[in-house]
Amino acid sequence: MNLSEHPTIALIGPGAIGTTVAAALHEVGHTPTLCGRTARDRLDLRHDGGHIVVPGPVHTDPAGVHTPFDLVFVAVKSTQVAATAPWLAALCSEQTVVCVLQNGVEQQAMFAPYLAGRPVLPSVVWFPAQREPDNAVWLRRAARLTLPDVPQNKVVQAVLSGSRCAVDIAADFTSVAWRKLLVNAVAGLMVLTGRRSGMYTRTDITGLALAYLHECLAVARAEGANLGDEVAQQIVDGFQRSPADLGTSILADRQAGNPLEWDCRNGVIQRYGRAHGIPTPISELLVPLLAAASDGPG
Numbered sequence: 001m002n003l004s005e006h007p008t009i010a011l012i013g014p015g016a017i018g019t020t021v022a023a024a025l026h027e028v029g030h031t032p033t034l035c036g037r038t039a040r041d042r043l044d045l046r047h048d049g050g051h052i053v054v055p056g057p058v059h060t061d062p063a064g065v066h067t068p069f070d071l072v073f074v075a076v077k078s079t080q081v082a083a084t085a086p087w088l089a090a091l092c093s094e095q096t097v098v099c100v101l102q103n104g105v106e107q108q109a110m111f112a113p114y115l116a117g118r119p120v121l122p123s124v125v126w127f128p129a130q131r132e133p134d135n136a137v138w139l140r141r142a143a144r145l146t147l148p149d150v151p152q153n154k155v156v157q158a159v160l161s162g163s164r165c166a167v168d169i170a171a172d173f174t175s176v177a178w179r180k181l182l183v184n185a186v187a188g189l190m191v192l193t194g195r196r197s198g199m200y201t202r203t204d205i206t207g208l209a210l211a212y213l214h215e216c217l218a219v220a221r222a223e224g225a226n227l228g229d230e231v232a233q234q235i236v237d238g239f240q241r242s243p244a245d246l247g248t249s250i251l252a253d254r255q256a257g258n259p260l261e262w263d264c265r266n267g268v269i270q271r272y273g274r275a276h277g278i279p280t281p282i283s284e285l286l287v288p289l290l291a292a293a294s295d296g297p298g
């Protein structure tokens with residue numbers, strides 16, 4: 001791998017998260033090759049301090065790529081992973097570091113079939129970014145990723161060094177990833193109300209969110225996460241401190257009538273709960289409702 005000053009970089013999935021990371025890379029001189037589903041001539045990121053344009057084009061035909069890249073970021077929804085198989089085949093060699101910018105804790109298993117079993121570099125994506133009607137992406141908080149403490153993280157740290165996207169390394173990545181999963185799980189309640197973070201100021205929603213988070217915590221601990229009971233209240237506090245109009249990507253998908261990432265964000269609690277013999281009564285109600293909403297509307 002060319003781990004010199006300028007590793008070659010591609011990014012699959014130039015949506016909310018992909019645009020943010022592409023813009024961060026572009027600003028520090030590591031503009032990625034953009035690979036998407038919809039052709040565009042550029043990407044636009046709006047942030048508190050201004051606006052960044054990432055030059056395109058967004059390529060849409062994997063057959064046009066003939067050389068593998070050193071580093072490939074993948075920022076599609078978990079429901080879109082299978083559809084990226086032609087891109088992964090075209091962009092990746094055995095040496096390519098594939099960094100997955102997705103929610104969930106199952107990236108290794110999800111990508112293995114498309115990378116001949118080779119491992120991916122998972123990440124925890126902490127920042128909210130939303131697609132706007134004018135095609136721009138609005139970055140609503142400082143960008144930050146957490147990566148596991150493995151050798152493949154070096155190239156990601158190097159290319160994002162000094163950029164607006166901070167990168168930190170977690171010795172106990174399992175616990176960090178599960179903590180983020182719990183945030184996503186409880187954010188799923190927004191899909192059922194069609195509301196944003198403002199709903200968490202209701203005392204009944206706080207009670208429901210805490211009960212669900214304690215259910216999720218039991219499963220997370222059975223999976224090896226080291227998370228105390230206080231995490232539930234901390235997560236609810238986080239939503240209550242957020243701007244009332246801050247949503248979540250699964251709500252954006254619901255409102256756009258897109259398939260939902262219900263399985264990797266909520267179904268996972270129910271599945272792993274069953275495997276460990278842990279009762280998950282709130283999941284028993286929530287998961288079918290999210291899954292059915294994902295199939296809708298008829």
Ligand SMILES: NC(=O)C1=CN([C@@H]2O[C@H](COP(=O)(O)OP(=O)(O)OC[C@H]3O[C@@H](n4cnc5c(N)ncnc54)[C@H](OP(=O)(O)O)[C@@H]3O)[C@@H](O)[C@H]2O)C=CC1
Pocket residue numbers: 012013014015016017018035036037038075076077078080083084087101102103125126127128129130131248249261
């Ligand atoms: N948005 C957020 O605030 C956060 C999201 N996440 C997670 O990050 C991941 C990405 O989410 P997000 O950025 O919101 O999703 P988006 O829907 O905004 O972006 C997905 C992008 O992938 C593109 N795409 C879809 N299918 C393909 C394909 N076959 N080949 C290439 N590109 C494709 C889409 O194309 P098109 O433009 O045609 O739709 C879109 O540009 C998810 O797992 C999400 O849960 C994590 C933290 C925060």
Ligand SMILES: CC(C)(CO)C(=O)C(=O)O
Pocket residue numbers: 103125126127128129183184187247248249250
């Ligand atoms: C912004 C955040 C943390 C909210 O759940 C997220 O991960 C998402 O929108 O997918």
